[in-house]
Amino acid sequence: MAQAKTLTDKELRKILSYIATHKHPARNRAMFLTGTYSGMRCKEIASLTLGDIWSPETGVRSEVRLDVEQTKGRYARTVYLPEKLRKELIAYIAGIDRNDTTKALFYTQKNEKRGFTPNTLAQYFHYLHKKAGIEGGSSHSMRRTFITNLAAKGIGVRVLQNLAGHRSIAVTQKYIDCNDDMLRKAVELV
Numbered sequence: 001m002a003q004a005k006t007l008t009d010k011e012l013r014k015i016l017s018y019i020a021t022h023k024h025p026a027r028n029r030a031m032f033l034t035g036t037y038s039g040m041r042c043k044e045i046a047s048l049t050l051g052d053i054w055s056p057e058t059g060v061r062s063e064v065r066l067d068v069e070q071t072k073g074r075y076a077r078t079v080y081l082p083e084k085l086r087k088e089l090i091a092y093i094a095g096i097d098r099n100d101t102t103k104a105l106f107y108t109q110k111n112e113k114r115g116f117t118p119n120t121l122a123q124y125f126h127y128l129h130k131k132a133g134i135e136g137g138s139s140h141s142m143r144r145t146f147i148t149n150l151a152a153k154g155i156g157v158r159v160l161q162n163l164a165g166h167r168s169i170a171v172t173q174k175y176i177d178c179n180d181d182m183l184r185k186a187v188e189l190v
Helices: 009-020 025-038 042-047 083-094 118-131 139-152 157-164 169-175 180-187
Strands: 063-066 077-080
Touching: 009 025, 009 118, 025 042, 025 083, 025 118, 025 139, 042 118, 118 139, 139 157, 139 169, 139 180, 157 169
Parallel strands: none
Antiparallel strands: 063 077
C-alpha cells in the first residue's frame, strides 16, 4: 500500500477552497486544519470534546492532553496547538453552542452530542481529497504534511517523534517526504 500524499501549499489551498463552498465549512475547515497543523490522527480528532480544547475561563488551550482512550497504542500524550490553529479553532468555536463542554468538538449533522467515529472521519477526509482533486490524498496526508513541513524547517527527528506520538524514530522517518525544494536547500548548505 502506498503512503499517503504529502500536500503542497497549493493543494492545501485547493482543499480549503473546496471546503469553503460546501456544507459545514467552518467545522470541516477546523477539522482539516487540526490534522494538518497539529499532526493528530483521525481517532484523536474524532475523540476531541469541546472541553479538551476550550474552557470558558481560558479559551482555546495551547496544549491538549489526550488520554489513553483517545490515542493509538493506548499511550497518553500531549498535543501542542500552534497559534494559527488556535485562531482557526477560536473562529469555529465562536459559531457553536459552548454550554456543554462534554459534547464532541466536531459533531455530526445528525447528532450534536456525538461526534464522528474515527472510521467515518477517515472516510470524510479520503473523499474530501478526492472531491478536491488531490490524487493520493487521504486522512493520513494531513499527518504526513505536518511532519514533513516541520522536517523541512530543520526540526529534528526526535522532536518530530514526540510531536507525532510515535514510539519509534524509525516510524517517524517513514513519514518524512523528501521533495526537490528540500534537496535544493540541502546542497546550498555545502
